[in-house]
Amino acid sequence: MNDFQDAPTPPTAANAPERLWFEDDGRTPNSRYPVLCYRGLTLADGSPADALEALFAHNGWPPQWRGGVFDYHHYHARAHETLGVARGQATLVLGGEGGRAIDLHARDVLVLPAGTGHCRHSASEDFELVAAYPPDQQNWDLCRPGDTDIATARATIAALTTPGNDPVGGAHGALTRDWCETNKPREL
Template identity: 65%
Template structure:
């Protein structure tokens, strides 16, 4: 019998999110909501892009792309973003230039609230992500704070980003819908 996508990524356990908080540093707004990090326990070998895409789609976070993380500090002001590590590993800087480094590996999933800074510091040559967004946030932007005016305008856009009804990993009534209220 074939494993369900959630079992391929997390084994038999119910995934529980680590929570990371980042303050506005004057350049990167970040969010009052925590970044959620789900640590995977993948079975098998190879890319997990298809199981990640299936899991996100089943939980109302349609996948949009496969690729990596930019090597410059940026954030999205009009959308929350889910990143699933399909293969390889990387060290990301979250929270802006003065944020925290986070090592991610195959099957890990991050949920970044709108405004959360992120940047790739290093990655394996086979590093690949699946990116997903809420249905009402399929158009996302890329912001790099270069001025106070950009920062202030971004804060206004971030405030208008809707709070998800589903968590990309655990669905309804868990994760994002509970922890972001």
């Protein structure tokens, strides 16, 4: 998508993301950065999955797969992740085993910093999402609380680069403001 006219529409102020914070619970590291939750994005006509993939790719987050979310608690230590709901609805638990239930609907997007626990609690039969990762983090891992050495996971997460672009808002999106080291959200 090099042609400006083909570029996806950036989010408006009405689509400013919710910011959700989750602390390290001793089994799931979570992150010092907030989860970003964009709601009800306006997408290009056609397939919502195609539109989400185009949006993420345009903003430097290559899409990797379409599908659902595992029904067990897990996190990724080697990659930040974005999940865009193409159709249906689901309730995910974010933040680990004692986390918070979040309802998601078609055209919602989550940006999960590495270490953020997530699990599918329930989903409609037609639930489908698109997943994308920063270009230098395409080899994501699957970590489960209690099965993964948390000290190693914390060190892996600390060594990750911060993406240069928000998968929804690009270079001027919420991620570039909320995850920047000079504006460190809070220490855990």
